[in-house]
Amino acid sequence: MPSTLWPYMTPGIPDHLFERLPGIPMSKREIRVLLLSHLRLMPDSVLWDIGAGTGTIPVEAGLSCPQGRIVAVERDEEVAALIRKNCDRFEVTNVEVIEGSAPECLAELTTRPDRVCIEGGRSISTILKEVWPYLNSGGRVVATAANLENLYSISESFAQLHVRNVEVVQSSINRLETRGTHQTFAAVDPIFILSGEKLD
Numbered sequence: 001m002p003s004t005l006w007p008y009m010t011p012g013i014p015d016h017l018f019e020r021l022p023g024i025p026m027s028k029r030e031i032r033v034l035l036l037s038h039l040r041l042m043p044d045s046v047l048w049d050i051g052a053g054t055g056t057i058p059v060e061a062g063l064s065c066p067q068g069r070i071v072a073v074e075r076d077e078e079v080a081a082l083i084r085k086n087c088d089r090f091e092v093t094n095v096e097v098i099e100g101s102a103p104e105c106l107a108e109l110t111t112r113p114d115r116v117c118i119e120g121g122r123s124i125s126t127i128l129k130e131v132w133p134y135l136n137s138g139g140r141v142v143a144t145a146a147n148l149e150n151l152y153s154i155s156e157s158f159a160q161l162h163v164r165n166v167e168v169v170q171s172s173i174n175r176l177e178t179r180g181t182h183q184t185f186a187a188v189d190p191i192f193i194l195s196g197e198k199l200d
């Protein structure tokens with residue numbers, strides 16, 4: 001790992017340190033920290049990150065849980081390669097990248113999770129319902145919504161699945177930026193984070 005990365009190996013790695021692909025979304029640093037906090041990872045957690053994108057959650061989770069195992073599910077081949085590159089960049093060795101579309105590809109996963117993070121998928125309610133039986137009892141699910149339709153779908157699915165101890169937060173983050181001669185606050189796209197537990 002380049003020594004320039006060493007000071008940043010705490011949760012909330014600055015965005016610019018990740019390798020990126022044009023047009024591929026990335027959970028911004030402050031939102032990532034919120035997501036990780038709602039996942040409440042344990043040192044040996046098994047996390048499925050569904051719709052892993054740039055791979056920021058697998059990298060952060062892999063660093064936080066050295067004895068844990070992270071399965072990053074990503075449907076796009078080029079993006080899956082990007083996740084591997086970012087894991088290599090941060091010397092994260094406990095991430096397995098699965099190239100496939102959820103929920104169909106979930107059947108090929110061999111280890112059941114105790115944490116699930118869902119950030120991708122056109123039918124998020126279908127993914128949630130298919131993932132739920134795999135989640136170990138006592139496990140946690142975290143799903144994000146960037147629009148009202150997904151917020152409603154996740155909320156309705158949580159109710160149908162009897163997800164317990166549900167929490168919902170919406171981020172509101174502004175970063176100071178220099179624009180011309182002014183220091184201006186620019187909003188980071190807000191997102192809803194819904195989380196809860198499986199208790200049965």
Ligand SMILES: C[S@@+](CC[C@H](N)C(=O)[O-])C[C@H]1O[C@@H](n2cnc3c(N)ncnc32)[C@H](O)[C@@H]1O
Pocket residue numbers: 024025026027028050051052053054055056057073074075076079100101102103119120121122
């Ligand atoms: C919002 S991005 C995730 C960003 C990620 N949290 C990060 O910080 O890099 C969502 C990703 O989900 C992937 N995706 C969408 N639907 C999917 C599906 N059904 N199965 C697997 N991946 C999917 C997309 O290709 C995209 O890369």
